[in-house]
Amino acid sequence: EAQVTQNPRYLITVTGKKLTVTCSQNMNHEYMSWYRQDPGLGLRQIYYSMNVEVTDKGDVPEGYKVSRKEKRNFPLILESPSPNQTSLYFCASRRGREGEQYFGPGTRLTVT
Amino acid sequence: GENVEQHPSTLSVQEGDSAVIKCTYSDSASNYFPWYKQELGKGPQLIIDIRSNVGEKKDQRIAVTLNKTAKHFSLHITETQPEDSAVYFCAASIEGGADGLTFGKGTHLIIQP
Numbered sequence: 001e002a003q004v005t006q007n008p009r010y011l012i013t014v015t016g017k018k019l020t021v022t023c024s025q026n027m028n029h030e031y032m033s034w035y036r037q038d039p040g041l042g043l044r045q046i047y048y049s050m051n052v053e054v055t056d057k058g059d060v061p062e063g064y065k066v067s068r069k070e071k072r073n074f075p076l077i078l079e080s081p082s083p084n085q086t087s088l089y090f091c092a093s094r095r096g097r098e099g100e101q102y103f104g105p106g107t108r109l110t111v112t
Numbered sequence: 113g114e115n116v117e118q119h120p121s122t123l124s125v126q127e128g129d130s131a132v133i134k135c136t137y138s139d140s141a142s143n144y145f146p147w148y149k150q151e152l153g154k155g156p157q158l159i160i161d162i163r164s165n166v167g168e169k170k171d172q173r174i175a176v177t178l179n180k181t182a183k184h185f186s187l188h189i190t191e192t193q194p195e196d197s198a199v200y201f202c203a204a205s206i207e208g209g210a211d212g213l214t215f216g217k218g219t220h221l222i223i224q225p
Contacts, residue, residue: 100158
């Protein structure tokens, strides 16, 4: 089954404790991205990657890092999480530069 | 960059009636306009999309219209059913460009029985 998976689905952590949210897709898609969803703000892109070792900032990259060492994986790293990063995070993938973007099930992060 | 405005933020309709959600975009270079449906606890799923070389597209009970001159596009759902209750997002992008989708803020559609 074609899908985007994220782990963990739920995470509660404390300010400053580094964390990684993993994202994996089994569709051999070149394009992957991370979004955060906040009430009243919709979905905002954090980072995206056009292919292995190619990443770029989206609209709200501050406080986040990503890496793309393999085509299927695109982890999101919060080196020093802060409460304003409490949000619902979605990973997405797409084949090439066009077409449907597939979303993962989401990771709900709470930073206290 | 692109800016997408979406209205209304909440829409309540009687089961069986039609629902219309409207979006405007700012970048005249945008040429790809998808609509996503997000059910509770799930990620957004594409339900229909339209490209700028087409004015209207239909898929059973849902349709999307695009007015490039006015830079707005709309989602129409006819004969609404309880399972249509969800949050709907419009988005815009330049297909083939490096940037991702720019989303509207979402519309919570409530179907009243």
